[in-house]
Amino acid sequence: MNDPRITAYAVGELEPAEREAFERELATSTELQHELAETVALAEQLTAKLGDTADQLDDARRAKIFAAAHSGEAHRPWARIWVPAMAAGFIALLALVSLQTRRESGTSETSLAATEPQGVDLMTAQTVLAKSGGEPAGIALAGQATPPHPLLDAVDGTPPEFDVFIKEGKAAPSDAESSETGALLAEAKNHLEEGRYDLASRHSEEVLRRDPYNTAARRELEKMSTEVSTFASNDAFNETRSRISAPFSADAKRKAEAEVPAAPQSTANRGVWANTALATGWDSPQAPGQVGGPTFNTEAYDSVTPNGFLDVAGNPLSTFSIDVDTASYANVRRFLNDGMLPPSGAVRIEELINYFPYDLPAPAEDAPFSVTTDVTRAPWNPGHLLARIALKGRDVAPGSLPPSNLVFLVDVSGSMRPENKLPLLKRALRRLVDRLSPKDSVAIVTYAGSSGVVLPPTDGNDKAKVLAALDRLESGGSTNGAGGIQLAYETAREHFLPEGNNRVILCTDGDFNVGVTSQSELVRLIEKERESGVFLSVLGFGTGNVKDSTMEKLADSGNGNYAYVDSLSEARKVLVEQMAGTLFTIAKDVKIQVEFNPATVAGYRLIGYENRLLAKEDFNDDTKDAGEIGVGHTVTALYEIVPAGRKLPAERSVDPLKYQTARTREPAPASEDLFTVKLRYKAPDGDKSRLIEKAVGNEVVEFEKAPVDCRFAAAVAAFGMKLRGDEDAEKFEFADIQRIARESLGADPGSYRAEFLTLIEKAKRLHEESGASRE
Amino acid sequence: MTPQEFLTQALERYERPLVSYARSITGDLESARDAVQETFLRLARQDFKALEPRLAPWLFFVCRNCAIDHCRKVVRLAPAEDDDVVPDPGRSPADDATASEDAEQLRALVEKLPEKQREIVRLKFDAGLTYREIADVMKMTVSHVGVQLHHAIQTLRTQWQRANALP
Known part of the structure; x- marks a missing residue:
């Protein structure tokens, strides 16, 4: 079909007006639909496969580029046009000047600017130069004495063109008229940056009225119209594209499936059409330019630099926020079960450790949690000590929990369609709804391209109504996370229970691709909403497109927790067994600060919690946000300690100070303590923190005699370190970890520890395989 | 942003597609790399701030000129060859092994x-x-x-x- 609109539509380049017309045609023509489906499939193939990683510069060339940046050859825009021109001849210079003036006073004879604003200047410049100097610009410029790169600058003449290109609209005004236009233009620019499109366009139009050839104003207008239309139509576009494609993508799917048995022996001959019909964006529409579907992994993880050893003299304090999240463990398990070693950014050791229930003493009457400490030897380095700091939140009998005001914010975008996302989520939420008491209220807000309330706040005893609303949830469209989050918080605020648990539960794969998509903006939005006293839980779903980092940051900044749900059994753990912990906060902004004693400790490192570290000043600063602890939650932190008198591994040396004598702080009167733990926390609705302190003596228990939970936590930590490729754990084998874990299974309620054993086995095999393939 | 940071980011983002693009014009990897090197050398001399909003079209435009220029030079040096530069569609098997x-x-x-x-x-x-x-x-x-x-x-x-x- 010879209609360029098909391609333009497929790559998201059709203007809004044309797009609407095209969509109307599309709805009535199956042929057009077929063409479009194939074009989109090919476009996605091209986007994914055209790039060839072999196409790179070599190091020598790269070095030369950087040398050029250093050598002070940096930008001298005018010099590069004017100086060579002067060297070449006075006529050329005059020509440029007259060009400049003429263009600015609007008397230029050429009207090309109207249709081709960019690049016109060179054409005009060259014509003028050629006319007046009798020589083309390139040759005229070649006369310069010692240009840095004579060939580059002169022969093809491209850089001057672009210099002119850049300088437009900024040149000093030559008369009153253009100084006014300059001011107008600057104002227009400001308005545009601030999003006041109407004012901006009025200013730019005024400039054009006075100077029809003012390319800068024209470009500003153009930029504005794209910005406005992108802003307004992305939403609608994504929505419509998925809606329109839904009927025939199902058709294509059937066809593709029918085709498979036709050529069963040769998958290569089956062609991409069958594959792509199943694998491309038709199932999960995404913003243009993004590649999705099972074949392309677009999961996002932040990179993590493991905490290194710190010497006690320089760093006597270690401060961090607690983390009760467990998402990383479920995610790592998913990778291993799929036969892959997880990327190191997906491994958050503290979340692996805190995934498991530990048997810890209940807190004293008035405290929200208890603190337990142990010191043993690090199994991976017997010369080092391992200290465990474990907290346990107060348990509350299910009957005496405060009422809940829950708002489920459910992502129903196209990417949520797979079985392990929305369908799993619906089953998981059913279980939670079963547990609700009549005092509770539930609402459901969905979001995709646009957001809406599908279930207004409903009593917990009207379960049928809630379940019916859950059943009606269907996926389709793009993901406007920000819009949904605002609406959910609004709904929660409207039915705020002053004595109760007010919480938004965000269920998503985290891929926000419409509206506010930048992580920092979402975080700001949630931080603002947090003030209202509504907490946030994030449940992550799915594979292949998990934006792990986004979800974790959202939960952190919303006074909440983050769990990753990869199976119905995980859903049961998070939403049923540990429902109270997930949903009821007993203390917020829990921070830990450990002061090490230089008399007994040379250095230490905190295992995990890399993205939870706080500055030492933050500890006493009640405005600094930190982690929450829920009903019955346990939190474990491990320190690897280098005893005094031993050298730190890979210690980086620093020259002794020149202007200060080594100022040793006066040692406190002979203390044998290893360290002191200090904890700060606030009541869920409080603003002022309370402090708990506990000193830990230098009594080391041999590893084999350490408490079962302490040994098991050490095994999990070592496992995480291995998966991250941590050097200190390199010589410690998976087999060693397996042995420790097997010997420290304990009572293992829920058999989570037994499952951990199988994961070690899988990781061990994968590790051997990847090791073998490297050799 | 310092010029070095700007260059580093530009390289990270555009180096690979630029080389691929240049290679589709020159037909061989080495001349493509030359063209891309020239492109970045020119970039180093630009006013980054002004260039930033249209960095991509600028890079590809300059790269295109460098690559075409390169082809012309080759033609001048070897006049026996056809004027239209025919790119070499065959790639070494090693390139595509993966x-x-x-x-x-x-x-x-x-x-x-x-x-x-x-x-x-x-x-x-x-x-x-x-x-x-x-x-x-x-x-x-x-x-x-x-x-x-x-x-x-x-x-x-x-x-x-x-x-x-x-x-």
Whole structure:
């Protein structure tokens, strides 16, 4: 079909007006639909496969580029046009000047600017130069004495063109008229940056009225119209594209499936059409330019630099926020079960450790949690000590929990369609709804391209109504996370229970691709909403497109927790067994600060919690946000300690100070303590923190005699370190970890520890395989 | 942002697509690398701040000129050769050893497209430029870009189906 609109539509380049017309045609023509489906499939193939990683510069060339940046050859825009021109001849210079003036006073004879604003200047410049100097610009410029790169600058003449290109609209005004236009233009620019499109366009139009050839104003207008239309139509576009494609993508799917048995022996001959019909964006529409579907992994993880050893003299304090999240463990398990070693950014050791229930003493009457400490030897380095700091939140009998005001914010975008996302989520939420008491209220807000309330706040005893609303949830469209989050918080605020648990539960794969998509903006939005006293839980779903980092940051900044749900059994753990912990906060902004004693400790490192570290000043600063602890939650932190008198591994040396004598702080009167733990926390609705302190003596228990939970936590930590490729754990084998874990299974309620054993086995095999393939 | 940071980011983002693009013009990797090196040397001398909003079209435009220039020089040095530079569609097997079969096939088909269409396909799908930016790079109108790209897609679809037709 010879209609360029098909391609333009497929790559998201059709203007809004044309797009609407095209969509109307599309709805009535199956042929057009077929063409479009194939074009989109090919476009996605091209986007994914055209790039060839072999196409790179070599190091020598790269070095030369950087040398050029250093050598002070940096930008001298005018010099590069004017100086060579002067060297070449006075006529050329005059020509440029007259060009400049003429263009600015609007008397230029050429009207090309109207249709081709960019690049016109060179054409005009060259014509003028050629006319007046009798020589083309390139040759005229070649006369310069010692240009840095004579060939580059002169022969093809491209850089001057672009210099002119850049300088437009900024040149000093030559008369009153253009100084006014300059001011107008600057104002227009400001308005545009601030999003006041109407004012901006009025200013730019005024400039054009006075100077029809003012390319800068024209470009500003153009930029504005794209910005406005992108802003307004992305939403609608994504929505419509998925809606329109839904009927025939199902058709294509059937066809593709029918085709498979036709050529069963040769998958290569089956062609991409069958594959792509199943694998491309038709199932999960995404913003243009993004590649999705099972074949392309677009999961996002932040990179993590493991905490290194710190010497006690320089760093006597270690401060961090607690983390009760467990998402990383479920995610790592998913990778291993799929036969892959997880990327190191997906491994958050503290979340692996805190995934498991530990048997810890209940807190004293008035405290929200208890603190337990142990010191043993690090199994991976017997010369080092391992200290465990474990907290346990107060348990509350299910009957005496405060009422809940829950708002489920459910992502129903196209990417949520797979079985392990929305369908799993619906089953998981059913279980939670079963547990609700009549005092509770539930609402459901969905979001995709646009957001809406599908279930207004409903009593917990009207379960049928809630379940019916859950059943009606269907996926389709793009993901406007920000819009949904605002609406959910609004709904929660409207039915705020002053004595109760007010919480938004965000269920998503985290891929926000419409509206506010930048992580920092979402975080700001949630931080603002947090003030209202509504907490946030994030449940992550799915594979292949998990934006792990986004979800974790959202939960952190919303006074909440983050769990990753990869199976119905995980859903049961998070939403049923540990429902109270997930949903009821007993203390917020829990921070830990450990002061090490230089008399007994040379250095230490905190295992995990890399993205939870706080500055030492933050500890006493009640405005600094930190982690929450829920009903019955346990939190474990491990320190690897280098005893005094031993050298730190890979210690980086620093020259002794020149202007200060080594100022040793006066040692406190002979203390044998290893360290002191200090904890700060606030009541869920409080603003002022309370402090708990506990000193830990230098009594080391041999590893084999350490408490079962302490040994098991050490095994999990070592496992995480291995998966991250941590050097200190390199010589410690998976087999060693397996042995420790097997010997420290304990009572293992829920058999989570037994499952951990199988994961070690899988990781061990994968590790051997990847090791073998490297050799 | 310091010039070094700017350059580093520009390299990270555009080095690979630029080399691929230049190679589709010059036909060999070494001259493509020369063209891209020249492009970045010029970039180092630009006013980064002013350039930033249209960095992509600028890079590809300059790169295109460098690559075409290179072809002209080669032609001047070897006048026996045909004036139209025919790119070498064959790649060494080692280059593609790791590429999937589909990718290899797809790239080969793209290489066979007419010169302009080949460039537009690369700029659109490999470099991710908009029609407007492609129009700036290629010095053609936006609607012409659309027409050319559509032709290219049609050709690719037909050829792909022929290549993968069921026996």
